[in-house]
Amino acid sequence: MVDEDLIFPPEFCWGVATAAYQIEGAWDADGKGPSIWDTLAHRPGGFAGGATGDVACDHYHRLAEDLDLIGGLGVTSYRFSVSWPRVQPGGRGPWNPHGLEFYERLVDGLLLRGIQPTLTLYHWDHPQSLEDSGGWLSRDIAERFADYAEGVADRLGDRVARWITLNEPLSVLNAAMFGSSRVDGPLGRDGLQMAHNLMLAHGLAVRRLRSAGVRGEIGIALNLSGMTPAGGGPADLDAARCAEVHEDRLFLDPLFHGHFPLVAGRPVVAGEIIDAPIDFLGVNWYAPARVAASPAGLFGYTRTDLPGVPVNMLGWPVAPERFGALLTWLRQNYPALPPIHVTENGIPLPDGVNAPDTERIAYLSECLGQLSRAIKDGMDIRGYHVWSLMDNLEWDHGYAPRFGLVHVDFDTLVRTPKASYHWYREMIAAQRGRRKAGRPWRA
Numbered sequence: 305m306v307d308e309d310l311i312f313p314p315e316f317c318w319g320v321a322t323a324a325y326q327i328e329g330a331w332d333a334d335g336k337g338p339s340i341w342d343t344l345a346h347r348p349g350g351f352a353g354g355a356t357g358d359v360a361c362d363h364y365h366r367l368a369e370d371l372d373l374i375g376g377l378g379v380t381s382y383r384f385s386v387s388w389p390r391v392q393p394g395g396r397g398p399w400n401p402h403g404l405e406f407y408e409r410l411v412d413g414l415l416l417r418g419i420q421p422t423l424t425l426y427h428w429d430h431p432q433s434l435e436d437s438g439g440w441l442s443r444d445i446a447e448r449f450a451d452y453a454e455g456v457a458d459r460l461g462d463r464v465a466r467w468i469t470l471n472e473p474l475s476v477l478n479a480a481m482f483g484s485s486r487v488d489g490p491l492g493r494d495g496l497q498m499a500h501n502l503m504l505a506h507g508l509a510v511r512r513l514r515s516a517g518v519r520g521e522i523g524i525a526l527n528l529s530g531m532t533p534a535g536g537g538p539a540d541l542d543a544a545r546c547a548e549v550h551e552d553r554l555f556l557d558p559l560f561h562g563h564f565p566l567v568a569g570r571p572v573v574a575g576e577i578i579d580a581p582i583d584f585l586g587v588n589w590y591a592p593a594r595v596a597a598s599p600a601g602l603f604g605y606t607r608t609d610l611p612g613v614p615v616n617m618l619g620w621p622v623a624p625e626r627f628g629a630l631l632t633w634l635r636q637n638y639p640a641l642p643p644i645h646v647t648e649n650g651i652p653l654p655d656g657v658n659a660p661d662t663e664r665i666a667y668l669s670e671c672l673g674q675l676s677r678a679i680k681d682g683m684d685i686r687g688y689h690v691w692s693l694m695d696n697l698e699w700d701h702g703y704a705p706r707f708g709l710v711h712v713d714f715d716t717l718v719r720t721p722k723a724s725y726h727w728y729r730e731m732i733a734a735q736r737g738r739r740k741a742g743r744p745w746r747a
């Protein structure tokens with residue numbers, strides 16, 4: 305099943321990704337403090353199916369087994385996140401030595417297996433105590449985040465290959481603005497203030513990581529879609545432009561143009577902290593968006609189905625062949641981009657431990673085909689991470705949507721590699737074998 309047309313540069317980085325709250329469990333073990341996700345999960349009517357991350361995949365207690373699963377794939381990078389309240393329970397002040405030791409064991413276990421650690425500092429689970437004092441609406445959290453970044457760097461700065469400050473600031477903001485349960489924020493919160501504080505946290509952390517002398521590269525992971533207007537009329541064209549500003553451009557512009565795009569007619573100047581140079585841009589991509597004008601939408605637009613395109617169990621269009629369009633858009637609109645790492649890409653499917661997993665393999669292969677073409681066309685794309693190593697807690701959607709290359713039985717916590725795991729392993733081996741055999745990567 306290895307596609308002979310897929311040809312990647314010899315030094316291309318092959319990876320899988322996870323996030324702390326979605327896999328670790330051990331929510332109150334060994335001195336960990338509560339995160340906002342613990343609070344959300346424990347509320348009556350919390351997540352779909354009554355799910356919580358209390359146990360999740362119990363990765364915290366099964367680290368050795370999971371390291372072997374990662375090693376068995378032959379990947380060269382593993383993207384994981386540090387749980388802020390596990391290492392600094394109150395979000396300020398004292399550190400939890402057990403938490404730091406856990407991530408040290410993880411990082412050392414990766415290095416022993418020849419795998420580069422790609423560490424995300426913030427994958428949405430900040431300490432509850434910081435939420436109590438204003439969360440992302442308060443500027444103070446940006447300063448606290450920089451301190452936290454420095455604390456992690458003091459411990460792991462000599463061993464981490466890539467640092468990702470924030471994962472998907474847009475999701476954090478959207479969740480707050482749309483009042484979803486992802487972040488406990490009601491409508492009407494000041495979105496721009498929040499966007500600014502998120503980017504300030506990012507910029508301050510970049511500075512702090514640099515002054516701490518970390519050896520790895522530093523970047524951020526943004527979720528991007530690629531917008532298509534539903535029709536050719538001016539209203540839909542405007543809607544698509546508006547969606548681009550509110551979603552795809554919202555964090556790219558301050559990072560690479562030095563200011564936020566105009567939002568609701570208000571320009572916000574970013575200043576030199578937010579656009580501190582970064583070494584790579586992380587791109588999380590799952591689906592494109594088709595946008596129509598709609599007075600009912602918060603910003604006058606809404607997403608609509610792509611005609612003839614099926615949607616997956618989370619309602620996202622299954623259109624991997626559109627990945628290239630987003631990459632081209634990025635290249636055309638941001639000519640001075642740093643190198644790109646795809647930091648997440650995957651598809652949710654229902655349970656089926658013994659299923660052939662063909663849909664996942666087809667989706668991932670098509671995305672890789674798009675990526676390989678973009679590289680041949682001259683884009684500087686250095687790495688790719690499948691979301692996810694294993695089935696896990698899909699936030700408020702619970703455990704039903706399964707993104708893993710490894711199946712997890714959530715009753716027994718037994719892990720079973722799926723067909724897609726074997727497919728990915730063979731694909732990586734073929735690409736790395738090409739390198740060993742010294743074959744040129746350009747066709």
Ligand code: FCB
Nearest residue numbers: 323471472475527691698
């Ligand atoms: C992304 C998140 C990741 C996972 C995937 C499916 O938005 O970064 O944690 O939930 O979606």
